[in-house]
Amino acid sequence: MPTSFRLDPPSGVPFYRQIIDQILAAVATDALTAGDQLPTVRALAVELQVNLNTVAKAYKELEIRGVLNTRQGSGTYVSSVRVERDEVERRRQVIQLVDEFLARAAGSGLPLAEFLQEFSARMKEDPK
Amino acid sequence: MPTSFRLDPPSGVPFYRQIIDQILAAVATDALTAGDQLPTVRALAVELQVNLNTVAKAYKELEIRGVLNTRQGSGTYVSSVRVERDEVERRRQVIQLVDEFLARAAGSGLPLAEFLQEFSARMKEDPK
DNA sequence: ACTAATGATCTAATGAACTAGGACATAGGT
DNA sequence: ACCTATGTCCTAGTTCATTAGATCATTAGT
Structure with a gap:
């Protein structure tokens, strides 16, 4: 679970959107592939010094888009979307x-x- | 001063921006030409059933862009910008x-x- | 000078977006 | 059955954009 995510506070881009973009980029470059587990919302929240819900919001949107696949109690994983x-x-x-x-x-x-x-x-x- | 401006509340587009767009459109189609006086902020506010400041905000932005030319105490006019x-x-x-x-x-x-x-x-x- | 009409400014109310805090629900191992 | 880790939900605080209300400053005609 290689997480080298970083946030850029003064950029004006909302945190949750920066998270989304970086995950999408990771998926696009195959740094994350289908089945990979992402950091837990709490772990990533601590790492990025951000609230749990901010990470959850990013994961949620990506799940709606079909990019991620979240299982409560288990974790969040990359979907097997091909496009x-x-x-x-x-x-x-x-x-x-x-x-x-x-x-x-x-x-x-x-x-x-x-x-x-x-x-x-x-x-x-x-x-x- | 032919004013057939109308607002579309449910569109989600802010009133002042709708005003801006319609004025720009009028200028683009020569319905308004250099020197023409626009409705006063109060008159247009009444016509559009909107606050005076909403119209003033639209006029102000267009003045900054160089499209309009406002003279306090006199009125608001179309600039002689050629582009x-x-x-x-x-x-x-x-x-x-x-x-x-x-x-x-x-x-x-x-x-x-x-x-x-x-x-x-x-x-x-x-x-x- | 005065007065009426005009745009400009100051302040506030409303709503939406974003983030956070805390509590709840579920999965999976022991 | 329990317990821990996980995502989910509810609520609140902050900021910002939008709109409005009220007042001030300036122009132009009388």
Whole structure:
């Protein structure tokens, strides 16, 4: 159960969402695979110096999404969903895309169509 | 001062933002042009059955953006900014883009790059 | 100068999101 | 049967966005 989770308080991103993102990233990179048990809500709460319920909220949302599988009294485990890799990847890139858009849309004098074309080309060659 | 503004309470979109959007739309379509006086904050507040400050907040934000020009004691007027058309248009399209992305990203099995390419092509031919 | 109309400011009420504290319910081993 | 570890639920406090109420400051016409 390798847990190298860390929180970034001043980021403004809610703790429970940071937890969700890091778990999704771990699943996407196969650092966590189907069947793996996650830290207990209490253990992770202590490690992240956060309340038990904050961790529970993250686990709950991921269970609803089908990523995790919680068993009361036993623990929380990674589901055997297969599409997670693409899902997470797409999500991360969409967020990055939107970020850049909102940050640069005002500054660039380009019409939207050209702007999009640029973006598309850039991601096509470097879909990092 | 043609004011056919309406608010949509159940939409979840804050009143002041709906006001902002409708004014931007009016400016974009030339229903409001440079120099035109907008309804007074009190008049529009009455018309929309909303508090004076809600309208004032919308006007204030648009003044900061350079769209409007408020003169205490006199009124609020449309600025003579020339880029408004493109600005508003781009904003609307970006919002639409993001909307579609978030709505369809999960459903489409396409890699993001192809997805973007499609979008770009579509907007290029029909930049409605 | 005065006055009426206008936007600006200050304060408060409401609700939602986030986090935390404490108590409950369930699973699994002894 | 018990006991411990687990997730779940209920409640409360804090912060922030939104809206409103009331008052102040400024403009423009008389």
